Amino acid sequence: MTYTRKDTDDRKTVEGILDGLAVKTIEKLKQKGAFSELIGILKEGKESVIILVTDDKDKKIILKVFKITASNFKNMQKYIKGDRRFAKTKPTKRAIVYTWCRKEYANLLRMHDCGVSAPKPHAFLDNMLVMDYIGDEDLAPQLKNADIDNPEKMRDMIIGQYEKIYKKAGMVHGDLSQYNILVFEGEPIIIDVGQGVLKEQPNANEFLLRDIKNICAYFRKLGVECDDEDVKKRIMN
Ligand SMILES: Nc1ncnc2c1ncn2[C@@H]1O[C@H](COP(=O)(O)OP(=O)(O)OP(=O)(O)O)[C@@H](O)[C@H]1O
Numbered sequence: 001m002t003y004t005r006k007d008t009d010d011r012k013t014v015e016g017i018l019d020g021l022a023v024k025t026i027e028k029l030k031q032k033g034a035f036s037e038l039i040g041i042l043k044e045g046k047e048s049v050i051i052l053v054t055d056d057k058d059k060k061i062i063l064k065v066f067k068i069t070a071s072n073f074k075n076m077q078k079y080i081k082g083d084r085r086f087a088k089t090k091p092t093k094r095a096i097v098y099t100w101c102r103k104e105y106a107n108l109l110r111m112h113d114c115g116v117s118a119p120k121p122h123a124f125l126d127n128m129l130v131m132d133y134i135g136d137e138d139l140a141p142q143l144k145n146a147d148i149d150n151p152e153k154m155r156d157m158i159i160g161q162y163e164k165i166y167k168k169a170g171m172v173h174g175d176l177s178q179y180n181i182l183v184f185e186g187e188p189i190i191i192d193v194g195q196g197v198l199k200e201q202p203n204a205n206e207f208l209l210r211d212i213k214n215i216c217a218y219f220r221k222l223g224v225e226c227d228d229e230d231v232k233k234r235i236m237n
């Protein structure tokens with residue numbers, strides 16, 4: 001199958017958005033075989049650029065590039081500190097963003113291995129992460145924009161996913177909201193897991209309660225019952 005620029009945002013080119021070093025890192029990833037063809041930019045956010053690429057079988061995959069200068073690295077430190085997996089990170093902006101990328105890779109892998117519905121990570125290098133593409137012809141919508149037939153069932157499926165994150169992977173997501181859940185074939189897929197921390201991390205409980213608050217507030221707005229305390233019990237017990 002041939003993908004056209006129509007699938008992506010024509011107005012933005014990789015060269016126009018990323019600096020020379022980033023373009024070189026993308027080339028290195030390609031040389032290593034992490035992807036085959038670069039199709040184009042899907043989304044540009046404050047802190048990352050989401051690029052559509054293909055694998056050697058011409059299947060769509062995602063290259064997530066973490067911006068260095070625009071990164072909120074002070075905030076990132078909060079989610080790295082106290083995590084035994086990343087204790088050796090130097091306190092420079094670039095080093096922190098590289099660790100952040102490696103952390104999202106490690107978190108995705110851990111969640112994926114524990115049966116959480118999350119994109120499977122393929123590779124990472126410096127500030128770039130390659131992972132499964134969620135969608136078909138079109139990118140899967142964020143929960144906030146998805147048509148949901150049965151919101152009660154969606155709520156329960158999301159809580160079920162969080163139970164796996166907590167009980168099986170031993171983690172807390174740290175930034176769960178209607179923006180970081182995609183809906184594909186009627187099921188929630190958890191994304192953007194760079195903030196995720198191990199549940200022993202000193203702030204883990206605070207992050208878990210915030211995640212629950214976000215999700216319940218979202219469902220209550222849809223008129224769906226969602227009690228923070230009940231959800232907390234279900235996830236933690
Ligand atoms: N694997 C994926 N498959 C399909 N779409 C994806 C994937 N990863 C990211 N996206 C899309 O890109 C958006 C941004 O990705 P993500 O949430 O991981 O980055 P972010 O850190 O929130 O970026 P920013 O802070 O720059 O907005 C997602 O909301 C989703 O629409």
Ligand SMILES: [Mg+2]
Nearest residue numbers: 179180191192
């Ligand atoms: Mg996000």
